[in-house]
Structure formats: C-alpha cells, structure tokens
Amino acid sequence: MTRSVYAGLTAAALFCAAVPLSAQNSADALAIGRQMLAEDNPGELWAQRGERLFAEKRGPKGASLERCDLGLGPGKVAGAFAQLPRYFADTDKVQDLESRLMTCMVELQGFKREDIIRNRFGTPDRDSDMEALVSYVGSKSNRMQMDMPLAHAKEREFYKSGEYLFFRRSGPLDFSCATCHTEDGKRVRLQDLPNMMDPKQMQMVVSTGWPAYRGTQASVRTMQHRLYDCNWQMRQADLGFASDTSVALTSYLNGRAKGGVIQLPGVRR
Amino acid sequence: MKAIKLAMVFAPVVVAVGCASFPDADETRSSAEQMVKEAFPGMPETLTRRAMQDPAQRTCSIVGDAKLSPEQAAQVVQTSQASFKYPASGKLAGDWKAGAKLAADGAGLRIRGGQVEKMKENGGLCVNCHALDPQDVNVGNVGPSLTGYGAQRGSSDAVVKYTYEKIYNAWAYFPCSNMPRLGHNGFLTPEQITHVVAYLVDPQSPVNKK
Amino acid sequence: MNEFRRAFLKLTGGAGALVVAAASGLLASGNAWSAAWNKEGFESKALADAMKSLGATNAVASKDIVITAPDIAENGAVVPIAVTSKIPKTESISIVAEKNPFPLAATFGIAAGADSYVSTRVKMGQTSDVWAVVKADGKYFVTKKEIKITVGGCG
Amino acid sequence: MSEPMRLRATLQGDVADVRILMRHPMETGTRKDAKGEIVPVHFIQSVTVNHNGKTVLEAQWSQAISRDPFLGLRVKGAKAGDKISVTWTDNKGDKRTDETTVAAPS
Structure with a gap:
C-alpha cells in the first residue's frame, strides 16, 4: 500500500508540467520569494510594538519617550530618521538613531x-x-528622502572618518567594507552585495535597508547590528554598540544615501 | 554618460556642504584611528589587536579614488614574497578531498561575547567568493571563477608552487588584491593550504570535472 | 478520464483506494469543515502517511493547481508558498513538504465565501518537493514543485 | 499577553485581499535556548477567518509554519466597511482575536 502510494505520487510528479529549475539564473530564482516576503513584512509587528513602547510610561522614572529629541525637537518622530546621524549639543556627540534612543x-x-x-x-x-523602537521611528520617515546634515564640524568629521574606516583594511582576513562593496554585481555565495560607490545602490541600502526583518534571525535588525555582524564576519572583536566607529560608518553611508526615499522596516534574508 | 549621471547624483552632497570644509587626510586619519582604539569596549587586548594594521594593510587601505603608487606596490610585493613559509614535508599539493571540505567550510576564528567562538573547524570558505565545483551553484563571485583551474593550467611543479604561494600570500603576486593573505595571517596552516592546492589542481577534483 | 488520472490509477491499482480516502480524516467529513486538528496527519513522518491522513492517497495530478514559490529559497526558515486552485468546488488546500521531519505543514479549509487561494510561509530543513493537495467536490488532486534551500551569506 | 495581529483587508473589485501577520514563536520543540535547554513545542494550531461573522477560512497548522506567521487569503463578495475578524489558537490553548474593516482601494 505504502509503496503504491509513493509510486503513484512520483508518477504524478513526472506527468505534471515540469517546474523550471533554472538554478543558473539565481537572481530570478530568488526573486519571487523576496517579493513575497517584502509584501507582508513581519517587521511591521516590530514597528507596531515600538509605537506602543514609545508612548508608554516606562523605566525607573516612569516616563514615555514623547519628550525625546531625535534631532527635530522633543517628541518629533516624523522625519527624524531621514536626518540622522547628526550632532546633538546636549551630549556634544554625533549620534545615530540607536545611540540617540x-x-x-x-x-x-x-x-x-x-x-x-x-x-x-x-x-x-x-x-x-x-x-522595536528603531523600527517605529524609522517607519515614521517613510516616503521622505534621506537628508543627513553636514553643517556642524563634528558631522563632517564623522562623515570623513566613516569614509576612512570604510576603506580601512585589518584583521586576519585583510578585509575592509570596500573589499565587498565597491563593485557592481558581486555576491557572497548567492547573497547580493550592494556597490556602495553607486549612490543609487547606497540609497537602497540605507533608505529601504535597515532596520529590516531578518528571516534567518526571525527578528528586526538595525544598522548597528548590520555593522556588528559584518565586523564579526571579518573576525574582529565585538564592535561596541553606538561606538563612534559604528556611528561614523553610518554617517558615511547615510550621507552618501542622500535623496533615497525611505521605506522601513525593510526585509532581508 | 555614466560620469554625468554620477556627477548629478553627487551634486546635492556638495551643495549641502557649501563652503564648510571637511577635515584633511591627516586629521581624518588621527580621528578615525582614535575611534578604532575605542571601538571594542571591554574587549581584551589579545582580541582588539586584530584591528591594528600591519604596514601592508596600511598601504593597502586606499581611500576612495586614490591609487596605489608603483613604489608602494613594489614594497608590498617584496615584503609579501619574504613572508612565504612552506610545510615541513616540502610537499605542496596534499589531499584534494580534504581541500574540498576546507574550500566549502570554515567559520573559525570569529569572536563573540569577548572570546573566540568555540572552534568550529577552521577552513578557507573559498566558495564565498569563488566558483569551484561546477555542480555547486551556491557560490560567490567576489573573486574570479576557479572552475577548471587545474584542467586549464595542469599540475606541474611550477603551477603547484605558484598556487600554494598565491593562497599563502596573494599580495606577493597581486599587491593589495581583495584576496586575504590566508597563510601569512595564520588563517590556514601550510598543511591546510596544500589540501586546497590539491583541490584546485588535481585532475580527480570536482573543480576539474565537467 | 485524462492521462494523468489514467496513469495514476494504473500505478495505484485502481479506484479501490478511494474508499480509504473517503473513510479517513476529517476532511472527508462532508462540506462542513470540522475544527478538529488533524493529529494523525501532522504527526506523520512520511509523505505517504501524511497523504493518507488527508484521504488523498489516490489523488490525481492536476495542472489546475498552481504553486507560487521561489525555485531557490534563501532561507529555509521562511519559505513563502502560495497555492491557487482553479478546480471548481475546492473545499481544502493542504501543503506538504516531503522531506520535512513532519511533512504535512498546513491544511486550509475553504468555505464558500473565500477564493480557493492561500498564501503562507513554511520552514524547510532541506531542498525538497512541496506538494499542494486539493480536495474539490470530494475528490483529491495534487501538484508539486521543488524548492531548493541554500546556505547563504558568509556561512 | 500576545502582540496584536497586523491585519490588512483591501478591496479589489468585489474581492477583499486579506493579509494577516501574527506574532508567535512557532517553536518546533527542537530548538535549544541560551542555557542549552530544549524549548517546548509551541505553535499556532488553528486560524479562523470570519467575514461579517461568517467563517470563510479555517486553517490547521503544524509547527512547520514559520515564526511570526503570515496568512493571505481572498474573500469573495466583499464591500468596503465589511468586518474581517481573525482568531488564532495555539497548542497551549492561548487564543487571540483581532478585527479590521475592508478598506476601499487607495
């Protein structure tokens, strides 16, 4: 009985119109799946939770984040992500979204x-x-354009330091960011590598990239995590969260992504 | 055409900056190197020193459109050639089956939570960047395809020696190329490299089968 | 009788198995869709047992079922799969990932108010055929598609 | 307390395109937590979708459905303002119901 079922099912498969398996053209073979995930992005659940957390009175001081100044004034969330990282006088630091939150x-x-x-x-x-908070704040800049300020001397220092760090090679693999991200059409295995010398591709990375729901990690990840993870793959020690190195790299990337239309959270493998 | 398009896209950045000046290269270097020193809070020096550059890495960190000068290139080639070490056996082509595994795997030496992750077997992870076995579609293209490497070049002593040295320290032949200096940096041992060499040149290796 | 069905019946020894199909599983219990969870099916470890629990042992291959899914999934933990049945009177759609430890992933009971279309996401441990099983007007139909699962990124 | 679902129902002709995202771990019973202990199997077993109170789709799921599950369906004969309600029940008996109204195409 069991055998005949198997035989029958296999026969059915053979008679079915063959499914084209054009594995050679990997981009096409992956495309439908990527599109289906992007259309219904679980990252929306993070943004929804972040919105609630932002308004909720929490922490030892029992306060909400509705007085948090993300660069556009206390409590102003809409458009804040588009203009980060930026210089904040109260901390005398250039801060990205994670650092500022x-x-x-x-x-x-x-x-x-x-x-x-x-x-x-x-x-x-x-x-x-x-x-969750980064997903929410990021999504409140949707349909706006990236427009990171470079008016303050420290903002320019971070942008230039970020550029330097992008090309700086070190570690047991001799890698820099530039090793993988300065040519068109490159992949690590089947994973596309954006060419960050191309402003259009850079815009995509920043304005629709991070925060993003990572399917492999079943969570939203932020740009801080992306940098931490690249750094880990490059065999470096744990990159400090909101460290100047991470903020400077983000300044360089976001500065180059100027004009990119924001749609967040993104969705990634 | 491409140049014009790029100029247009870059224009807003230039306008936004206006007359305000960016720090020069020396100021930037000193600011950024200070950031690197503070990038790994709480990490032991045994791990953070990986982020410190050797002279060749420093030379090969070419910012933006800058170019490597012929003198710099010659310097990198010279120091890289002086770095070669060979396996005690003197045999530079090992076991291609061991090489196949090394080419496909290798998650070693990564650091998480302040320590080197429990040693997953180390390897070269060559497939991340190179096509090797023509049957494997899940391969990267940061480096050139090496499919048919031995079939095209043969497996003479000269080819084997070049291949070994190229993997040991690629910069001896291509200064500042993207290829990591796997032997020089201790990422692969000389013995492991001989296996990868065999995987590339051995006529029995899948790399050289149609 | 179309050629698929003829081939099928030949290989499975005729229509006798239909009796088993009709007798087994909640899906065979008429149009009213019972809410009882198909424990037997979801705990089946082999494709054949999963099919049997659905009553679909004697299912017929059909071109009127379309599986929309990637040829290669970059992440086995989230494989998007949509199934559209153009077969009239579709009552249910099941998704079966043949090489999963428990192949039957989902059964969707379609009432009169819904299109015979569902979309979801399934975990797949390895490259495998994915079967869509449709029950329509008391009969069973299948199609399948291979989905390759890759190891991605830097490994 | 569970996270609310994210529901979208958009009219296309007289069919409502319904898209549902649920927050749920969908544990397979094989994963180990940070302490190395097996996390017990925990997954949504059934999902019911109602259109103006009438059941249009009833799903039965195994633990093979992905974490943070998605369900997409199409409801026939729908009008803007119609109610779509969704209820999931997991193997621990936890339940959640959320509701939305069908929106006209934007």
Whole structure:
C-alpha cells in the first residue's frame, strides 16, 4: 500500500508540467520569494510594538519617550530618521538613531545604559525594545528622502572618518567594507552585495535597508547590528554598540544615501 | 554618460556642504584611528589587536579614488614574497578531498561575547567568493571563477608552487588584491593550504570535472 | 478520464483506494469543515502517511493547481508558498513538504465565501518537493514543485 | 499577553485581499535556548477567518509554519466597511482575536 502510494505520487510528479529549475539564473530564482516576503513584512509587528513602547510610561522614572529629541525637537518622530546621524549639543556627540534612543531611555526613563546594551539585539527568547523602537521611528520617515546634515564640524568629521574606516583594511582576513562593496554585481555565495560607490545602490541600502526583518534571525535588525555582524564576519572583536566607529560608518553611508526615499522596516534574508 | 549621471547624483552632497570644509587626510586619519582604539569596549587586548594594521594593510587601505603608487606596490610585493613559509614535508599539493571540505567550510576564528567562538573547524570558505565545483551553484563571485583551474593550467611543479604561494600570500603576486593573505595571517596552516592546492589542481577534483 | 488520472490509477491499482480516502480524516467529513486538528496527519513522518491522513492517497495530478514559490529559497526558515486552485468546488488546500521531519505543514479549509487561494510561509530543513493537495467536490488532486534551500551569506 | 495581529483587508473589485501577520514563536520543540535547554513545542494550531461573522477560512497548522506567521487569503463578495475578524489558537490553548474593516482601494 505504502509503496503504491509513493509510486503513484512520483508518477504524478513526472506527468505534471515540469517546474523550471533554472538554478543558473539565481537572481530570478530568488526573486519571487523576496517579493513575497517584502509584501507582508513581519517587521511591521516590530514597528507596531515600538509605537506602543514609545508612548508608554516606562523605566525607573516612569516616563514615555514623547519628550525625546531625535534631532527635530522633543517628541518629533516624523522625519527624524531621514536626518540622522547628526550632532546633538546636549551630549556634544554625533549620534545615530540607536545611540540617540539610548540617550533618551537613560536620561528620560532612567534605564541603565548597560542593560540597554545587553538587550540591544533580540533573541528568540527575548525581544529587544531597541529593535522595536528603531523600527517605529524609522517607519515614521517613510516616503521622505534621506537628508543627513553636514553643517556642524563634528558631522563632517564623522562623515570623513566613516569614509576612512570604510576603506580601512585589518584583521586576519585583510578585509575592509570596500573589499565587498565597491563593485557592481558581486555576491557572497548567492547573497547580493550592494556597490556602495553607486549612490543609487547606497540609497537602497540605507533608505529601504535597515532596520529590516531578518528571516534567518526571525527578528528586526538595525544598522548597528548590520555593522556588528559584518565586523564579526571579518573576525574582529565585538564592535561596541553606538561606538563612534559604528556611528561614523553610518554617517558615511547615510550621507552618501542622500535623496533615497525611505521605506522601513525593510526585509532581508 | 555614466560620469554625468554620477556627477548629478553627487551634486546635492556638495551643495549641502557649501563652503564648510571637511577635515584633511591627516586629521581624518588621527580621528578615525582614535575611534578604532575605542571601538571594542571591554574587549581584551589579545582580541582588539586584530584591528591594528600591519604596514601592508596600511598601504593597502586606499581611500576612495586614490591609487596605489608603483613604489608602494613594489614594497608590498617584496615584503609579501619574504613572508612565504612552506610545510615541513616540502610537499605542496596534499589531499584534494580534504581541500574540498576546507574550500566549502570554515567559520573559525570569529569572536563573540569577548572570546573566540568555540572552534568550529577552521577552513578557507573559498566558495564565498569563488566558483569551484561546477555542480555547486551556491557560490560567490567576489573573486574570479576557479572552475577548471587545474584542467586549464595542469599540475606541474611550477603551477603547484605558484598556487600554494598565491593562497599563502596573494599580495606577493597581486599587491593589495581583495584576496586575504590566508597563510601569512595564520588563517590556514601550510598543511591546510596544500589540501586546497590539491583541490584546485588535481585532475580527480570536482573543480576539474565537467 | 485524462492521462494523468489514467496513469495514476494504473500505478495505484485502481479506484479501490478511494474508499480509504473517503473513510479517513476529517476532511472527508462532508462540506462542513470540522475544527478538529488533524493529529494523525501532522504527526506523520512520511509523505505517504501524511497523504493518507488527508484521504488523498489516490489523488490525481492536476495542472489546475498552481504553486507560487521561489525555485531557490534563501532561507529555509521562511519559505513563502502560495497555492491557487482553479478546480471548481475546492473545499481544502493542504501543503506538504516531503522531506520535512513532519511533512504535512498546513491544511486550509475553504468555505464558500473565500477564493480557493492561500498564501503562507513554511520552514524547510532541506531542498525538497512541496506538494499542494486539493480536495474539490470530494475528490483529491495534487501538484508539486521543488524548492531548493541554500546556505547563504558568509556561512 | 500576545502582540496584536497586523491585519490588512483591501478591496479589489468585489474581492477583499486579506493579509494577516501574527506574532508567535512557532517553536518546533527542537530548538535549544541560551542555557542549552530544549524549548517546548509551541505553535499556532488553528486560524479562523470570519467575514461579517461568517467563517470563510479555517486553517490547521503544524509547527512547520514559520515564526511570526503570515496568512493571505481572498474573500469573495466583499464591500468596503465589511468586518474581517481573525482568531488564532495555539497548542497551549492561548487564543487571540483581532478585527479590521475592508478598506476601499487607495
């Protein structure tokens, strides 16, 4: 009985119109799947939770983040992501979205910096508030254009340092960001590598890239995680969360992505 | 045409900056190198020193459109050639089957949570960047396709020696190329490299089968 | 009788198995879709057992079922799969990933108010054929598509 | 308490295109947590979709459905303003119902 079922099913398969398996053309073979995931992005669930967390009174000080200044004034979320990283006078630092949210969570809500850093990346066992908040704030710049300021001397210092760091080779693999990201049409295995010398591709990476839902990690990841992860693959020590190195690289990337139309959270493999 | 398009896209950045000046190369280097020193808080020096550059890495970190000068290139080639070490056996082509595994795997030496991750077997992960076995479609293209490497070049002593040295320290032949200096940096041992060499040149290796 | 069906019946020894199909599983219980979870099917470890639990042992290959899914999935944890049945009176659509430890992934009971179309995402441990099984007007139809699962990125 | 579903229902002609994202771990019972302990199997077993109170689709799922599950369907004979409600039930008996109205095409 069992055997005949198998035989029957196999026969059915043989008679069916053959499914084209054009594995040679990998981009096409992957495209339908990518599109189907992008149309219904689980990252929306993170943005939804982030919106709730932003408004909720939380932390030892029992405050919401509705007075958090993300660069456009207290509580102004719409458009904030489009103009980050930027210089903040109160901290005298150039900060990206993650770094600035951490400042607000510490100053306004009384959370401990080390706790925020410990929970910066969600796991299957524990959600990260940071990933939810970044998803929400990022999505509130949707349909706007990237427009990172370079008016302050420190903003220009970070942009140029980021450029230097992008090309800086080190470590047991002699890699820099540029090793993988300065030519068109390159892949690591089947994974496309954006050419960050091309402003159009750079715009895509920043304005529709991060924060993004990572299917392989079943979580939204932010640009801080993307940089941490690249750095890990390059066999370097754990890149500090919101470190100047990570913010400078983000300044370089976001600065080059000027004009990119934002649609976040993204979705990635 | 492409140049015009690029200029147009870049224009807004230039306008936004206006007359305000960017720091020069020396200021940038000193600012960025300071950032690298502070990039790994809480990490032991045994791990953070990986981020410190050797002279060749410094030379090969070419920012933007800058070019490597002929003198710099010659310098990198010279120091790289001086770096070669060979396996004790003197045999430069090993076991292609071991090489196949090394070419396909290797997650070693990664650091997480302040320590080197429990040693997953180290390897070269060649397939991340190179096509090798023509049956394997899940391969990268950052480096050139090496499919049919031995079939095209043969497996003479000269080819084997070149291949070994190329993997050991690629910069001896192509200064500042994207190819990691796998032997020089201790990423692969000399013995492991001999296996990868065999995987590339051995007529029995899938690399050289149609 | 179309050629698929003829070939099928020949290989499976005729229509006798239809009796088994009709007798087994909640899906065979008429039009009203029972809410009882198909424990037997979801705990089946082999394709044949999963098919049997659906009552689909004698299913006929059909071109009127379309599986929309990537040829290569970049991530086996999230493989998007949509199934459209153009077969009149479609009552249910099941998705079966042959090489999964438990092949039956989902059964969708379609009531009169819905199109015979569903879209979802399935975990797949390895490259495998994925079968779409449609019950329509009391009969069973199948099609399949191979989905390759790759190891991606830097490994 | 579970995260609300994200529901979208958009009219295309007289068919409502319904897209549902649910927050759920969909544990297979084989994953180990950070402490190395097996995380028990935990997954949505059934999903019911109602259109103005009438059931139009009833799904049965195994743990093979992906984490943060997605369900897409099309409801016939729908009008703008119609109610779509979705209920999931998992193997621990947890339930969640969320509701939306069919939107005219934008």
